[in-house]
């Protein structure tokens with residue numbers, strides 16, 4: 331794809347939106363431009379490294395998996411990012427070659443087709459945790475038939491309430507599964523201290539990201555909602571370049587700290603984004619252009635929890651995985667979102683999921699009900715994964731929602 335400067339209305343693919351954000355919207359911020367470059371180059375970088383003989387493994391990118399791979403000297407290629415390469419061709423391939431039903435989630439279809447197109451070019455190894463998504467569980471079995479070596483970590487959800495003995499059994503099972511992953515990825519290479527260092531690094535990165543959140547609350551228009559979402563997207567895999575990712579966050583903190591109190595501080599409708607990380611990037615552009623700013627995030631990238639680096643690192647992975655109380659649709663998760671919204675002054679929530687995802691449908695409905703009971707306006711959006719630009723109807727709904735929040739804000743000032 332050629333990196334040419336385009337106007338917002340000409341934008342077509344996800345990559346076009348990122349390039350537009352870098353070259354037009356964020357000309358003022360070197361750190362944001364670095365971040366977007368890291369994002370743009372991620373999958374190509376994995377391809378270059380693989381072709382130069384380095385170890386690369388496709389993975390989910392949830393923190394535990396990436397820490398393991400980095401500690402073994404392996405570059406994690408997050409398969410949620412393979413969508414960057416995505417085209418209509420990948421979806422057609424999934425439907426026609428793999429015979430995936432049309433109504434299947436667009437993310438699974440586009441990943442499946444893209445994995446087929448990229449076979450042999452980036453990595454033929456895929457690491458996946460079975461608890462993440464049932465359609466993926468089935469889809470990955472199909473990839474074994476076209477030459478991929480798929481290792482599935484065979485686990486379920488952690489118990490919310492269970493007897494102590496059952497919790498201990500589940501922990502032991504998780505532990506054994508992590509050891510099997512290590513044995514599959516790099517036999518004989520496990521080094522507990524290297525894994526501990528990765529966990530320490532991860533914790534440090536999350537603290538820095540939280541600092542960015544806090545500083546951005548004072549200058550919401552300095553960095554737009556799209557680069558913020560992409561910054562979060564890299565919080566576990568660091569776009570394959572941990573040190574550059576850290577340096578970019580440091581630079582962003584420096585830039586934000588250098589701003590004067592009223593710079594980039596226009597009045598905005600502050601929003602929470604909850605659910606899947608949107609792949610249709612012009613929704614984020616529409617939010618910013620309509621006078622909104624997403625300051626509160628409730629997406630799979632968890633920057634709140636940290637690893638316990640004082641205990642055995644495998645046990646720390648298990649505790650991290652089972653101790654997550656803010657994801658999903660539990661009462662705890664909803665309470666956490668409300669608290670976070672309060673912290674940033676968010677007055678509305680965008681609930682986002684992908685077409686064909688049964689999890690998202692239920693999640694959106696339950697959360698919508700919860701927010702309604704707490705008198706918080708919500709906008710539900712069901713998006714697609716395989717196109718970069720959404721229809722005008724979606725952006726019109728986003729604009730109308732933000733205008734409604736702005737009006738409410740004005741009315742409350744008068745009252």
Ligand code: SF4
Nearest residue numbers: 435437463465684687
């Ligand atoms: S959007 Fe839903 S169905 Fe699709 S991959 Fe994610 S969890 Fe699975």
